Amino acid sequence: MNASEFRRRGKEMVDYVANYMEGIEGRQVYPDVEPGYLRPLIPAAAPQEPDTFEDIINDVEKIIMPGVTHWHSPYFFAYFPTASSYPAMLADMLCGAIGCIGFSWAASPACTELETVMMDWLGKMLELPKAFLNEKAGEGGGVIQGSASEATLVALLAARTKVIHRLQAASPELTQAAIMEKLVAYSSDQMVATLGTTTCCSFDNLLEVGPICNKEDMWLHVDAAYAGSAFICPEFRHLLNGVEFADSFNFNPHKWLLVNFDCSAMWVKKRTDLTGAFRLDPTYLKHSHQDSAFNIFLTDGLFHVSFQHWQIPLGRRFRSLKMWFVFRMYGVKGLQAYIRKHVQLSHEFESLVRQDPRFEICVEVILGLVCFRLKGSNKVNEALLQRINSAKKIHLVPCHLRDKFVLRFAICSRTVESAHVQRAWEHIKELAADVLRAERE
Secondary structure: OOHHHHHHHHHHHHHHHHHHHHHHHHOOOOOOOOOOOOHHHOOOOOOOOOOOHHHHHHHHHHHHHHHOOOOOOOOEOOOOOOOOOHHHHHHHHHHHHHOOOOOOOOOOHHHHHHHHHHHHHHHHHOOOOHHHOOOOOOOOEEEEEOOHHHHHHHHHHHHHHHHHHHHHHHOOOOOHHHHHHHOOOHHHOEEEEEEOOOOOOOEOOHHHHHHHHHHOOOEEEEEOOOHHHHHHOHHHHHHHOOHHHOOEEEEOHHHHOOOOOOOEEEEEOOHHHHHHHHOOOOHHHOOOOOOHHHHHHHHOOOOOOOHHHHOOOOOOOOOHHHHHHHHHHHHHHHHHHHHHHHHHHHHHHHHHHHOOOOEEEOOOOOOOEEEEEEOOOHHHHHHHHHHHHHHOOOEOEEEEEOOEEEEEEEOOOOOOOHHHHHHHHHHHHHHHHHHHHHHHO
């Protein structure tokens, strides 16, 4: 494929993607396939001669799309949202074209520097304490990780390394191996608090946990993977109160802030806690600016970083481009409006549930998740969920709360509207009537 064909095929692909997104409501949200469906549909080995682009695109519809769960359908209410927006898609195209592996400043200066600025933009949207920001020559900073799980693991490993160094300073005769043998568990010196749990979007109280961690010299990591996006709205910012006690904090813009996967934002108060755990400086990664650039950037109120020292992998994509495109094309007010719309829709669904005496709301609805169930046994609720997902008109997943089987209704799609919520509720009511009728018989 040369540049001329790429232009032509690229336009065709943009049209395909736009048509897919515009027509996604008409696609069945959950596929009609069984495990192993795909392998018989494609050759057992790669082709010796090139296939045509037309054949590949035809196979996308024939082979791939029948097995896709359409996360961006307005009838997808499962798990939590995964962000998607046209600006982020375009930025991902540019990221792929640039194709840098931005482990150090020299590997691609713009990749490193834009990330530091975007993390500050986002930190300011959240009103994070200045100690977490990259600017003003502070000790902290932000970095993009691949997922909240990865960010949490990085925080735990950094906390463990910090404790090991502290013990070695107090007892120089102890080797790292000797200390590791005596560590009971990572959690002995770290605490992970959650803001917006996956199960029911509940919140730990940082104002209670934080001072205890600080007093006991325990690393406090705060994971707000889903809920963190909402904190850009002033009315939800109080849910983040107490973050000033944390050593590290992360959330996923790729869940609810219109930045496509992967983009997990992580901040630390002391970046040396990360670099002390993950520093890797082989000769082939050194460059002429790594010392001088550090001093120059400090003068300008910034600092030079090599993000290879802030993460587990060495390589990294130019992910901050997605943030830059989305933040500029939506603006803070546009992003806030998007969050508020989802929260309003969740309360609309909550109101519908409360009007039906057969159902109950199981936990307070705070953001975009409603946990509800039929009053009665777990068995009847399991039957209801089975009917819902078998019908494939909408898609839900369950959770367990205090031994109760509960259905989760999460507002997910960028294009979901009140009409979709209303239709989903009517569908649920119809299936609930069938389940209750079957139980009586």
